[in-house]
Amino acid sequence: MTAPSRVLALSGGVGGARLAWGLASVLPADKLTVAVNVGDDFEHLGLPICPDLDTVVYTLAGVVNREQGWGRADETWGTLEELRALGAESWFLLGDRDIAVHLLRRQLLSAGCSLSQATQTIAQQLGVATRVVPVTDAPLRTRVHTAGDGVLGFQDYFVRRRCAPALKSLEFEGASAAQPSPGVLEALADPALSGIIVCPSNPYLSVAPMLAVSGLRAALRAARVPVIAVSPIVGGQAIKGPTAKIMRELGVEPSAAVIAELYSDFVDCVIVDECDAAQVAGDPRFAVAHTVMRDDDGRSALARACLQCLEQLRTDGRRSSARQITSGITCG
Ligand code: FO1
Numbered sequence: 001m002t003a004p005s006r007v008l009a010l011s012g013g014v015g016g017a018r019l020a021w022g023l024a025s026v027l028p029a030d031k032l033t034v035a036v037n038v039g040d041d042f043e044h045l046g047l048p049i050c051p052d053l054d055t056v057v058y059t060l061a062g063v064v065n066r067e068q069g070w071g072r073a074d075e076t077w078g079t080l081e082e083l084r085a086l087g088a089e090s091w092f093l094l095g096d097r098d099i100a101v102h103l104l105r106r107q108l109l110s111a112g113c114s115l116s117q118a119t120q121t122i123a124q125q126l127g128v129a130t131r132v133v134p135v136t137d138a139p140l141r142t143r144v145h146t147a148g149d150g151v152l153g154f155q156d157y158f159v160r161r162r163c164a165p166a167l168k169s170l171e172f173e174g175a176s177a178a179q180p181s182p183g184v185l186e187a188l189a190d191p192a193l194s195g196i197i198v199c200p201s202n203p204y205l206s207v208a209p210m211l212a213v214s215g216l217r218a219a220l221r222a223a224r225v226p227v228i229a230v231s232p233i234v235g236g237q238a239i240k241g242p243t244a245k246i247m248r249e250l251g252v253e254p255s256a257a258v259i260a261e262l263y264s265d266f267v268d269c270v271i272v273d274e275c276d277a278a279q280v281a282g283d284p285r286f287a288v289a290h291t292v293m294r295d296d297d298g299r300s301a302l303a304r305a306c307l308q309c310l311e312q313l314r315t316d317g318r319r320s321s322a323r324q325i326t327s328g329i330t331c332g
Helices: 013-026 051-061 078-085 096-110 115-125 154-160 182-189 203-211 216-222 243-249 256-262 274-280 296-316 321-327
Strands: 006-011 032-036 042-044 047-049 131-134 141-146 151-153 167-173 193-198 227-230 269-273 286-289
Touching: 006 013, 006 182, 006 203, 013 032, 013 051, 013 203, 013 296, 032 051, 032 182, 042 154, 047 096, 051 115, 051 131, 078 096, 096 115, 115 131, 131 182, 141 154, 151 154, 167 203, 167 243, 182 193, 193 296, 203 216, 203 243, 227 296, 256 269, 256 274, 269 274, 269 296, 274 286, 286 296
Parallel strands: 006 032, 006 193, 032 131, 193 227, 227 269, 269 286
Antiparallel strands: 042 047, 141 151, 141 167
């Protein structure tokens, strides 16, 4: 395999963070930028909560609660218990170590730092060398339009109501005014960029808000490097979270093929799990790997499979259909 050049990964949720860890385990820190969804962010108890950013940083730092995939390991809950005793909201579980990160972020943002700068400080303090950046520094909030419960903030839908309300549609408030963050623009402009990876995150809840950021989807379409996605759907079920339920509520049959459709204008190849190999046999839009990451070795193996897929696409000169028009290359 040729020397690894720069990779940009788009990550949201727990599955995305796990592949980000795998990529960080096989790439030098200065060769990986992880752009993270911020649509799940919200202000809670006066604190700026950034679940997907913290999940990636904690996972890369090796301090995440591994069973949950979010929050801190070795956590204590004294502050939340006291908040509950004081009658404050306690449905969103915030441990003491996690609260320290939110307090520091609050202080940094109040001092005028951008979310990118605050995230870089927190990541560095936790020993994370890989560049973890919010997809945008602008306010971006996923709003869930439900059948019967009105319009909900993301964490209200996802945590407080445990995704019970039937989802009618999603709105990404602020997306059209939001620009990609400096870290995303820098990675996209880097001549050493060799590929872009959409991590196995929920396409509707985690990836769609990132793609809604002004100019980002167009930049992915126009990218001169291959773009791949790892399907979060395995055998018709989502590994983590409500993807399959949401897809049914959106009238979409949960399958890897739907992922390829959703991303067809900018993705050159979708990596699906071995168990879906028969479904995609002979279809050049797909590659097959073990995409269920059961442990650290599984994460690194999937990361290597992604890098190999990108290298193969570079060798084949493959482009997505949208880019066929510009480059005149037809898919095999
Ligand atoms: N998820 C839950 O299901 N329950 C929680 O109480 C909860 C608290 C929480 C606190 C900090 C944080 O960074 C994440 C937290 N999450 C919780 C997960 C979070 O809702 C999801 O990871 C993302 O928003 C989904 O991508």
